[in-house]
Amino acid sequence: MAWRLIALVLLLAWTAPTCRARVRTDLLNVCMDAKHHKAKPGPEDKLHAQCTPWRKKACCTVSTSQELHKDTSRLYNFTWDHCGKMEPACKRHFIQDNCLYECSPNLGPWIQEVNQSWRKERILQVPLCREDCEQWWQDCRTSYTCKSNWHRGWNWTSGVNKCPARTTCRTFEAYFPTPAALCEGIWDHSYKATNYRRGSGRCIQMWFDPAQGNPNEEVARFYAGARNAGVMPQGIEHLLLSLAPMLYLWLLGRV
Ligand SMILES: *[C@@H]1O[C@H](CO)[C@@H](O)[C@H](O)[C@H]1NC(C)=O
Ligand SMILES: *[C@@H]1O[C@H](CO)[C@@H](O)[C@H](O)[C@H]1NC(C)=O
Ligand SMILES: *[C@@H]1O[C@H](CO)[C@@H](O)[C@H](O)[C@H]1NC(C)=O
Numbered sequence: 001m002a003w004r005l006i007a008l009v010l011l012l013a014w015t016a017p018t019c020r021a022r023v024r025t026d027l028l029n030v031c032m033d034a035k036h037h038k039a040k041p042g043p044e045d046k047l048h049a050q051c052t053p054w055r056k057k058a059c060c061t062v063s064t065s066q067e068l069h070k071d072t073s074r075l076y077n078f079t080w081d082h083c084g085k086m087e088p089a090c091k092r093h094f095i096q097d098n099c100l101y102e103c104s105p106n107l108g109p110w111i112q113e114v115n116q117s118w119r120k121e122r123i124l125q126v127p128l129c130r131e132d133c134e135q136w137w138q139d140c141r142t143s144y145t146c147k148s149n150w151h152r153g154w155n156w157t158s159g160v161n162k163c164p165a166r167t168t169c170r171t172f173e174a175y176f177p178t179p180a181a182l183c184e185g186i187w188d189h190s191y192k193a194t195n196y197r198r199g200s201g202r203c204i205q206m207w208f209d210p211a212q213g214n215p216n217e218e219v220a221r222f223y224a225g226a227r228n229a230g231v232m233p234q235g236i237e238h239l240l241l242s243l244a245p246m247l248y249l250w251l252l253g254r255v
Contacts, residue, residue, distance in 0.1 A: 026108065027108035027109045027111075027220065027223075027224035027227060028106075028108055028220055028221060028224055029041055029057070029105050029106075029108070030105060030108040030111070031059035031105060032059070032107065032111045032119075032121040032122070032123065033119070033120040033121045034118075034119035034120070034121055034122070035075070035076075035118050035119050036060065036061075036064045036075055036102060037059045037060070037102065038058075038059050038060070038061060041057045041058060041059050041105035042057065042058070043055065043056055043057065043058070044058040044060065044061065044062055044065070044103075046062045047060070047062060047065045047103070048062065048065040048066040048069055049065075049069055049095075050069065050092065050095050050096055050099050051065035051068070051069075051099040051102075051103050052210065053099075053207075053208055053209070053210040053214070054099065054103035054104060054105075054210075054214070055210065056210070056214070057105050057214070058103040058104075058105065059102065059103055059104065059105050060099070060102040060103040064102050064103075065099065065102070065103065068095065068098040068099065068102060069095055072160055075102075077159055077160050077161070078160075078161050079160050079161060080094055082145065082146065082154075082161055082162060082163055083143075083144035083145050083146055083163065083169035084144055084169070086140075086143045086144075087139075087140075087142065087143045089139040090139050090140035090142075090143040090172070092139075093135070093136040093139055093140065093206070096206045096207055097136075097187075097206060099206075100204070100206050101123070101190075104204075104216060106204070106214065106216035106217055106219065106220040107123050107126060107204070107220070108220055108224065109220055109223040109224050109227055110123045110124055110125060110126045110223075111123060112124045122190065123190050124189060124190065125189055125190075125191070125192040126190060126191050126192065126204050127191075127192050127194045127196065127202065127203045127204060127219075127223075128183050128191040128192065128193060128194060128203060128204055128206065129194065129196055129197060129198045129200070129203035129204065129205050129206075130193070130194060130195055130196060130197055130198075130203070131197065131198050132198065132205055132206045132207060133179045133180065133182070133183040133191070133193050134179045136179070136182060136183065136206075137172075137176065137178070137179035137182045137183070138179075140172045140176075140182065141171060141172050141173045142171060142172070142173075143171070143172050144169045144170065144171060144172070145169065145170070145172055145175055146163035146164075146167040146168060146169045146170070146175075147163070147164075147167060147175065148175040148176060148181070148185050148186070149185055149186070149188055150186050150187060150188075151187055151188035152188070179193060180193035198215075199215065201215070201218050201219055201222060202219065202222065203219065204216050204219055205219075
């Protein structure tokens with residue numbers, strides 16, 4: 001009987017987590033479940049300034065797109081200017097990063113559930129095109145900050161993010177020695193730095209000319225396809241899982 005017990009424990013250990021995990025099946029043309037996103041992507045003719053590339057299909061509203069161009073937007077009460085004024089050449093990258101985050105319907109393959117008070121989902125390791133990451137870093141090298149992970153650790157007592165005690169304002173370059181350190185570190189691995197070039201169909205572009213269409217659609221399709229190919233063997237897993245109740249009974253010696 002001992003082997004039956006062992007087999008039963010193994011079966012339980014295998015099936016329990018599989019049954020609980022909620023697998024996101026819709027990877028294309030979706031909006032994440034976060035603070036300001038719409039439930040579904042759709043046209044937004046009046047998107048503001050740097051967010052206009054997403055006009056045809058967007059997860060952000062017009063007011064979100066306007067708000068995120070402000071220095072301390074009410075979306076998050078987050079200020080770029082926590083170590084003095086951020087240079088405009090640098091700031092435009094943060095605005096673009098925000099437009100991508102709030103507006104893009106092409107981030108589905110990288111959406112993950114999170115246990116945070118202010119959102120249910122986040123993005124993780126979105127493969128950013130090399131040029132977009134490098135230009136961001138180049139244009140921000142000479143601006144100032146006091147932290148290398150902007151997701152956590154701020155002093156929020158004033159209502160706006162302030163540098164926490166025992167940190168020092170230094171150049172971006174001091175906190176982010178390389179483009180990858182910036183793109184991957186700043187939002188806690190929301191992005192992954194890649195060697196893929198813009199237009200390769202293998203990396204997400206923060207910047208694009210909408211006259212040529214949205215290049216990130218193809219990229220999302222590629223990675224969703226790769227994801228689904230990886231899921232194929234799970235067909236067998238599902239078959240085995242559907243047989244699990246019978247296996248349990250058998251292992252319990254009831255049949
Ligand atoms: C931002 O601050 C304003 C005023 O201090 C407040 O009314 C608002 O709720 C805050 N927003 C967030 C997202 O915390
Ligand atoms: C989420 O975090 C809270 C507080 O840290 C915790 O009480 C809760 O059990 C967590 N929920 C999940 C699903 O992990
Ligand atoms: C947070 O900032 C306030 C002033 O806004 C200051 O009094 C307090 O000591 C700071 N706390 C930490 C932990 O840095």
